Amino acid sequence: MSDDELTIDSGALIFATLADVYLSSGMVDEAISILKDGLSRNPTYTLAKIILGRAYYMKSDIDEAIKHLEEAIKEAKDSENANLFLGHCYRKKGDIDKALRHYEAVLEINPQHTEARQEIDALKPAGIAPVPDQVVDAVEEKAISTPEKPVEAPIETPSEPPVVPAEKGQDIAPEGEVEVREPAVETTEPATGEAVQEPEEPPLSRVSAGPQTVDAVAIGEPVQHEPVVEESGEPPAGVKEQKVEEPQEQFTPPPGQESVAETERASTPEPEPTPTPMPEPEPEATPAPMPEPEPEPTPAPETPVAESQPTPPPAETRVQTPAPTEDDRTVVEERAPMVEAAPETKIPFATLQEPVERLLHLKTVKGAFICSNDGLLIQNYYQESKEIEEICAMIAAIYNEAEESFKFLKEGTVEKFIIEKENETICVITAGESLLTVITKKETKPGLIFVYAKKIIDEIREILG
Amino acid sequence: MKIDELTKIPKVLGAGLATDDGFVIESKFTVGYDAEKSAAMAAQIVHRIKTSLKVERASIILYTHNNVFFVKESDDGIFFVICQKDANLGLVKIRTDKIK
Numbered sequence: 001m002s003d004d005e006l007t008i009d010s011g012a013l014i015f016a017t018l019a020d021v022y023l024s025s026g027m028v029d030e031a032i033s034i035l036k037d038g039l040s041r042n043p044t045y046t047l048a049k050i051i052l053g054r055a056y057y058m059k060s061d062i063d064e065a066i067k068h069l070e071e072a073i074k075e076a077k078d079s080e081n082a083n084l085f086l087g088h089c090y091r092k093k094g095d096i097d098k099a100l101r102h103y104e105a106v107l108e109i110n111p112q113h114t115e116a117r118q119e120i121d122a123l124k125p126a127g128i129a130p131v132p133d134q135v136v137d138a139v140e141e142k143a144i145s146t147p148e149k150p151v152e153a154p155i156e157t158p159s160e161p162p163v164v165p166a167e168k169g170q171d172i173a174p175e176g177e178v179e180v181r182e183p184a185v186e187t188t189e190p191a192t193g194e195a196v197q198e199p200e201e202p203p204l205s206r207v208s209a210g211p212q213t214v215d216a217v218a219i220g221e222p223v224q225h226e227p228v229v230e231e232s233g234e235p236p237a238g239v240k241e242q243k244v245e246e247p248q249e250q251f252t253p254p255p256g257q258e259s260v261a262e263t264e265r266a267s268t269p270e271p272e273p274t275p276t277p278m279p280e281p282e283p284e285a286t287p288a289p290m291p292e293p294e295p296e297p298t299p300a301p302e303t304p305v306a307e308s309q310p311t312p313p314p315a316e317t318r319v320q321t322p323a324p325t326e327d328d329r330t331v332v333e334e335r336a337p338m339v340e341a342a343p344e345t346k347i348p349f350a351t352l353q354e355p356v357e358r359l360l361h362l363k364t365v366k367g368a369f370i371c372s373n374d375g376l377l378i379q380n381y382y383q384e385s386k387e388i389e390e391i392c393a394m395i396a397a398i399y400n401e402a403e404e405s406f407k408f409l410k411e412g413t414v415e416k417f418i419i420e421k422e423n424e425t426i427c428v429i430t431a432g433e434s435l436l437t438v439i440t441k442k443e444t445k446p447g448l449i450f451v452y453a454k455k456i457i458d459e460i461r462e463i464l465g
Numbered sequence: 466m467k468i469d470e471l472t473k474i475p476k477v478l479g480a481g482l483a484t485d486d487g488f489v490i491e492s493k494f495t496v497g498y499d500a501e502k503s504a505a506m507a508a509q510i511v512h513r514i515k516t517s518l519k520v521e522r523a524s525i526i527l528y529t530h531n532n533v534f535f536v537k538e539s540d541d542g543i544f545f546v547i548c549q550k551d552a553n554l555g556l557v558k559i560r561t562d563k564i565k
Contacts, residue, residue: 394517394518395517397513397517398510398513398514398517398518398525401509401510401513402510402525402527405505405506405509405510406506406527406529408502408506409499409502409503409506411529411531411532411534412529412530412531413529413530414527414528414529415528415529415530416527416528417525417526417527417528418525418526419514419518419520419523419524419525420524420525421518421520422520422521422522426518446526
């Protein structure tokens with residue numbers, strides 16, 4: 001199957017895409033083989049190098065992984081994935097400094113990157129979590145996470161007497177600490193008392209931030225997170241304790257231990273992310289999802305006191321939204337591997353998102369997917385189906401059968417076909433080497449499907465050639 | 466009978482009925498089209514669909530650059546129609562859908 005295709009397409013994106021699919025299926029050796037072959041023909045394809053590094057990382061061949069990732073990062077310093085996996089590799093090798101450097105680089109590129117943040121928190125000795133200034137800037141822009149700044153904040157905070165000396169409080173999150181989020185926000189806007197900006201957003205990203213907050217606390221003030229609270233914006237200035245609810249513990253991964261546990265956890269999961277087809281498409285733009293963390297109840301920026309930022313209650317930070325954040329991130333990150341790495345080239349399939357969504361919004365459409373004409377899944381938009389790969393193979397088999405028959409009849413090639421089953425209709429449209437398959441209900445209007453599919457087909461042709 | 470009805474539609478190049486193993490039972494084609502080859506192709510595709518998708522009755526519409534093929538499994542055998550791409554495909558489909 002892929003041999004021919006690779007011969008033809010190894011110069012294009014397809015081999016990296018196929019390799020990514022292999023990786024997501026756990027077929028690491030096959031992925032490596034494809035990537036090596038493709039890279040031998042197209043040695044400047046950075047994305048492929050990153051995926052190859054990831055493949056070696058999944059195979060636990062750390063030295064090889066580092067070799068390819070370092071090579072990739074020379075060509076694409078801003079690659080989130082390259083930095084992330086390099087961080088993982090160095091962490092596995094025990095080179096914490098380098099690992100931290102790469103994780104921080106990830107944060108510089110994407111301040112909301114939960115995983116990198118967690119890794120940093122886990123690796124750094126209790127409490128001290130220096131956050132790259134750039135990150136702060138980024139945070140301000142997005143007004144999202146930014147938990148780190150708290151560290152800096154302390155300096156500015158002076159305005160308000162940081163009441164309590166909390167210190168390591170990480171674990172101990174007395175009552176009032178809830179507000180992890182804010183710290184970041186405020187931090188962003190130091191000095192000025194208000195600092196409110198976007199209290200709501202913090203939710204997701206905050207999680208990661210949490211740890212950092214802790215650091216800030218560590219700096220010196222124990223309990224008195226109150227100021228922080230205010231800043232965070234939830235409780236209007238002054239009301240420090242209101243949000244006490246969440247115990248910092250929830251999320252708190254003990255810095256030391258967690259680092260180990262998490263590290264492992266993190267390391268393993270990341271490679272997995274791929275499982276979801278880029279999907280993601282998804283790859284689907286990674287960037288999009290982040291921008292709007294669902295507005296949580298958090299009262300917005302009322303806190304004028306902001307400046308107190310410095311004392312973001314460590315524990316709280318963690319408490320906040322550990323779970324949700326992580327989930328979201330994982331999803332995002334999963335797709336990211338392909339998507340993010342792409343910046344240099346282009347995000348494969350990201351441009352498909354819009355036309356595909358329009359198609360999927362049709363009431364009669366159950367789902368859709370893109371596969372190669374040899375039956376390999378390329379992109380899946382039919383999440384409900386558990387046997388999507390089987391269906392791909394079947395559709396490709398039918399296509400090839402028809403194609404051969406038409407050759408025999410000298411009728412040319414198949415452009416599209418419609419199969420009517422008892423309870424559903426399958427519309428398949430060819431796009432170069434790929435097939436767009438749309439599964440619909442029986443009562444669908446094939447003509448309408450083809451109209452919507454046309455735009456998708458054009459995009460696919462552009463992406464895959 | 467059914468075949469006659471179909472071939473009367475403008476730009477329909479021919480229609481036929483074949484056995485499951487691809488032999489022609491009945492056909493009416495314009496010059497230049499080989500009914501036997503078409504029947505064999507129809508049978509092969511039907512077989513493939515039935516084994517792949519596990520459907521009881523296969524039904525498929527195939528578009529090529531110039532023509533469109535309707536293939537449908539019926540009680541009497543495999544029904545197939547070839548028409549030009551600019552034929553009234555909706556009408557052809559309605560007629561073929563009537564075949565049980």
